[in-house]
Amino acid sequence: MDAHSELLRNLKHRKPGYGLEQAFYSDPDYFRLDMENIFYRDWLFIGHDCEVARPGNYFTVQIGDYPVVIVRDREKKIRAFHNSCRHRGSRVCASERGSSAKLVCPYHQWTYELDGRLLFARQMGDDFDASQHSLKTVHCESIGGYIFICLAPIAPDFAATRALIEPYLAPHRLGETKVAFQSSIVEKGNWKLVWENNRECYHCAANHPELCKTFPEAPSVTGVQGSKDDPEIVAHWDKCEAAGLPSVFRIDENGQFRATRVPLLHESESYTMSGKRAVARQLSDDVSTRQIGSLLLYHYPTTWNHILGDHAISFRVLPLSPTETQVTTKWLVHKDAVEGVDYTIDELTHVWLETNDQDRQIVEENAFGIRSPAYEPGPYSVEHEGGVLQFLEWYSNTMETRLDGGKRLSKVA
Numbered sequence: 499m500d501a502h503s504e505l506l507r508n509l510k511h512r513k514p515g516y517g518l519e520q521a522f523y524s525d526p527d528y529f530r531l532d533m534e535n536i537f538y539r540d541w542l543f544i545g546h547d548c549e550v551a552r553p554g555n556y557f558t559v560q561i562g563d564y565p566v567v568i569v570r571d572r573e574k575k576i577r578a579f580h581n582s583c584r585h586r587g588s589r590v591c592a593s594e595r596g597s598s599a600k601l602v603c604p605y606h607q608w609t610y611e612l613d614g615r616l617l618f619a620r621q622m623g624d625d626f627d628a629s630q631h632s633l634k635t636v637h638c639e640s641i642g643g644y645i646f647i648c649l650a651p652i653a654p655d656f657a658a659t660r661a662l663i664e665p666y667l668a669p670h671r672l673g674e675t676k677v678a679f680q681s682s683i684v685e686k687g688n689w690k691l692v693w694e695n696n697r698e699c700y701h702c703a704a705n706h707p708e709l710c711k712t713f714p715e716a717p718s719v720t721g722v723q724g725s726k727d728d729p730e731i732v733a734h735w736d737k738c739e740a741a742g743l744p745s746v747f748r749i750d751e752n753g754q755f756r757a758t759r760v761p762l763l764h765e766s767e768s769y770t771m772s773g774k775r776a777v778a779r780q781l782s783d784d785v786s787t788r789q790i791g792s793l794l795l796y797h798y799p800t801t802w803n804h805i806l807g808d809h810a811i812s813f814r815v816l817p818l819s820p821t822e823t824q825v826t827t828k829w830l831v832h833k834d835a836v837e838g839v840d841y842t843i844d845e846l847t848h849v850w851l852e853t854n855d856q857d858r859q860i861v862e863e864n865a866f867g868i869r870s871p872a873y874e875p876g877p878y879s880v881e882h883e884g885g886v887l888q889f890l891e892w893y894s895n896t897m898e899t900r901l902d903g904g905k906r907l908s909k910v911a
Contacts, residue, residue, distance in 0.1 A: 798893075
């Protein structure tokens with residue numbers, strides 16, 4: 499049986515309320531189908547506007563087989579291109595980030611304008627048409643300080659994403675922030691295990707002592723059910739909405755993205771060991787209300803986020819292989835906040851650096867056990883793991899829909 503048919507059959511016969519078969523977390527053909535049908539077709543969170551604050555600023559990223567460069571052009575528009583020279587394919591920008599007046603391929607010095615147009619190609623002959631050799635464009639959208647890209651030739655409509663998410667992000671003015679610190683780790687587990695672990699706090703009390711000082715582990719906070727029936731959460735929504743901060747739980751009809759604001763424990767203001775602010779300067783000049791909790795923003799398959807009164811934290815998930823996933827975390831503060839005066843890196847990052855490392859260990863132990871020939875999918879807790887069930891529902895529905903018309907892969911016997 500080919501991989502396409504096998505994966506589709508396993509999805510259609512998956513036992514309700516149970517996890518996925520072993521192959522979903524380790525098989526190279528299943529992984530390739532994930533990449534082709536999700537990561538190469540959907541909108542992906544890739545970084546922040548503030549990372550390309552000025553014309554000529556750029557950063558690069560690798561998504562599966564695709565190297566991509568994101569740059570701000572002279573008209574201050576954020577653009578994305580395939581990071582492959584139109585001459586012989588060399589990467590045009592090899593550094594993780596930088597700034598340049600032009601994009602120049604180091605191999606033969608083909609030179610591109612910041613909008614992707616080829617400006618210079620030495621001694622290519624009189625009949626050479628530079629206009630036919632611009633950098634290939636990648637779909638790119640900016641929303642509330644977040645940059646999304648799509649590798650598909652025809653991108654899905656972004657309007658629904660913008661309509662739901664933008665009102666929640668707007669008051670926080672994340673376009674006027676800076677990245678105070680960034681961390682990238684590689685978790686030796688499939689990308690779906692990373693997401694499954696994130697989508698529940700059933701494991702938090704036993705594994706995240708730092709996070710549990712401020713973040714509630716109640717299912718109504720971490721899942722997708724029960725929040726409207728939780729009087730503490732509803733009261734928090736009312737308070738924040740009255741202050742002009744959209745807060746009520748909203749989710750896309752297909753379950754791919756959602757946003758809500760939740761209270762922190764013990765009237766905490768930030769993810770610190772004390773619960774006190776990590777940054778003296780408010781994240782946004784438009785938000786003066788204190789104890790606004792955390793704005794939780796999720797968008798499958800690449801990002802979850804926490805946006806507080808004093809700083810914001812974004813997480814980016816990118817698969818590296820069937821059994822390796824890169825998780826990049828960025829801490830954003832007001833652009834005028836001064837390190838050593840308004841904040842220290844240690845206090846700003848301590849809780850989530852510890853939590854990320856704990857989650858890495860959890861995912862790797864999970865992956866290790868799944869590799870056992872004795873593994874079989876077990877049942878999820880309906881009360882505590884509703885978020886996991888919702889993620890797997892989105893994954894299964896997306897893959898089933900797309901595989902029905904997708905290209906088949908031959909599976910090696």
